[in-house]
Amino acid sequence: MEKLPLRVLACGDVEGRLETLFGRVRAIQSKSGRFDMLLCVGDFFSSTSDAEWAEYRSGAKKGRRGLFSGTSGLQIAYLSGTESQDEPTPAYSFSSKDVTELKSSLLSTLNFKGVDILLTSPWPRDVESFANSPGEIDTKKCGSTLISDLAASLKPRYHFAALEKAYYERLPYRNHTVLQETPQHVTRFIALAEVGNTSKKKYLYAFSIIPMSLMDPAELVKQPQDVTENPYRKLRKGTQKTKVLGCAEQEETACQFFFDLKKHQGKKRSSDGKDRGSTQTKQAKKPSQPTGPCWFCLASPEVEKHLVVSIGTHCYLALAKGGLLPDHVLILPIGHYQSVVDLSSEVMEEVTKYKSALKEFFRSKGKRYVLFERNYKSQHLQLQVIPVPLDYSSEDIKECFITQAQEQQIELLEIPEHSDITQVVHPGTPYFYVELDTGEKLFHRIRGSFPLQFGRAVLASGALLALPQRSDWRSCTASRPEEEAQASAFRRDFQPFDFA
Known part of the structure; x- marks a missing residue:
């Protein structure tokens, strides 16, 4: 009826x-x-x-x-x-x-x-x-x-x-x-x-x-x-936090996520087997201290400062060493944070400002950006930002990532536009994450091994930039004078969009 x-x-x-x-x-x-x-x-x-x-x-x-x-x-x-x-x-x-x-x-x-x-x-x-x-x-x-x-x-x-x-x-x-x-x-x-x-x-x-x-x-x-x-x-x-039963205080983190960190891919339950909502509250965090030399902490002597193109209060922009393209940039926190999930609200706010500025900058050049993060075998957060021609729609780009992920038995899940990744994983969880300048997002929870160059390889593939020979950064390194010239050119072009 x-x-x-x-x-x-x-x-x-x-x-x-x-x-x-x-x-x-x-x-x-x-x-x-x-x-x-x-x-x-x-x-x-x-x-x-x-x-x-x-x-x-x-x-x-x-x-x-x-x-x-x-x-x-x-x-x-x-x-x-x-x-x-x-x-x-x-x-x-x-x-x-x-x-x-x-x-x-x-x-x-x-x-x-x-x-x-x-x-x-x-x-x-x-x-x-x-x-x-x-x-x-x-x-x-x-x-x-x-x-x-x-x-x-x-x-x-x-x-x-x-x-x-x-x-x-x-x-x-x-x-x-x-x-x-x-x-x-x-x-x-x-x-x-x-x-x-x-x-x-x-x-x-x-x-x-x-x-x-x-x-x-x-x-x-x-x-x-x-x-x-x-x-x-x-x-x-x-409200949910007051309802969590059967978890000692020190065990609360293990009970609050549907992604069971000890189980195989695809399980979305808490570790006690019962469905629950997340009780995690985002706390303001201070940067942790690196366990050894860090190539990306701005105060570190290891940082190649000639690649830096903009410095804000909490974050900075730098050209990628061995970049896929001359305008391949990184958004990095000035302090030592391992992933986006670890960031304090102040740092996250400035990351968002840099993303907005880069979107306007690349759109002015007839391009859109693809951003990805690999929180796996890396100790300092690096948000890789790579421009692609506007001819490629967001659906084209997502399909390319998903197709190549399936070929390697990697499950990429789409996160709705108005969500954020802190709702999906807690600090310390290995993951791979893609974000388009439209706000669309793809996410993979890493269990076991993961191809380190996956994000870059997808963008370099014939389906997108058709630069397979540049899929590994180590084969793309340039001399110091070339890097300085590229950084100077990017800094000059980006200046009208640089809030910092």
Whole structure:
């Protein structure tokens, strides 16, 4: 039997303007047909509401929180009012106790996967993290952390809020950790303006939805192309950390990753055999000390400083010795870090700046870059950045890497664009990683041996740059004067793009 979607209208702050609202709804239905329901969030009552609302205003009748389950199977969770620290909680307010009890009542349900819709008045705090900006609204100051916690736990497919007199449709975000948890549905957060506002900001949102309980599981968890990381990731990790049982403190790291470091390729479970989400929290790290001479620590006498082309606060750029091409460069941390996963947030931020600058630089020359890292038999992080003609699409490049990996029985997994590699592995894990300037990423967890020149060999192959004779850097070394000339030329050309 065909599952017909429900047609729903969601509305922002009504503020007592019932005639304006229902006049608009009637106009929409006359053009687009009937809708199954109208949902309202935010400030519904005006300051001069009719007597019929008196019992609700006084708190004699309450509708503070709960779950509405329709005959269609649609599930709508709701939390009324604004956050209050007072006890007892005033009418039209909610407290942490309300949130805890609403979460408990739903999460205790057998096989709970989430709700179809969540309705709250305030925005969730930090909802814009990893996503498009809501304009003038500062989500680090407005909204409620309790709402963020509620949304992180209930995993609604749609979350509506109001109160900020603004319309904001956030990019959808995922509710699972990539490559560590079973894929789940995404959440779409939509904030709506007030009814009849003079700025013509959107206050009605129309959408169709098939209840989650009726959907094919594979269809439900499909990820849209613009999906982002979960904005409440830190909250989720903190919550999950309190739930990890049976692990002594010193054993926690071994229990928190789906990639079992002791098992064969393809296993994605924790070491105790039970599926869990990652509880790792990224800590600010100081550079470790090299165990011997390091060719890449900038303060080291071993560094060939004539190849350096830009120096930032935490990172620097240098031409690759024996580069595949004259403009083959490396992004390197100034301090001693082994891999991207080890980097502190400050260093990572500057790595990102260098990637953005190199993207603009190479695009100005009709090229795009391919970046790869091999965290295997190397003690200092080296991000290899090699330009290829724009004629090669990102799909061409990914296909080339995947095809040649398969020939060598190397499994390359694609990581979604808005994820980052720290969600996949922890420090000390050997891996190979490819990133295109579009943000697309490929990843291989190294177990056993790995061809040291793999990334370079793929780019040098006939399918891409057709320079097979340059696949090994040792056969491409140049004299010191040649290297100095190449570095000088790159430094001059890159200067307009160099933020450092």
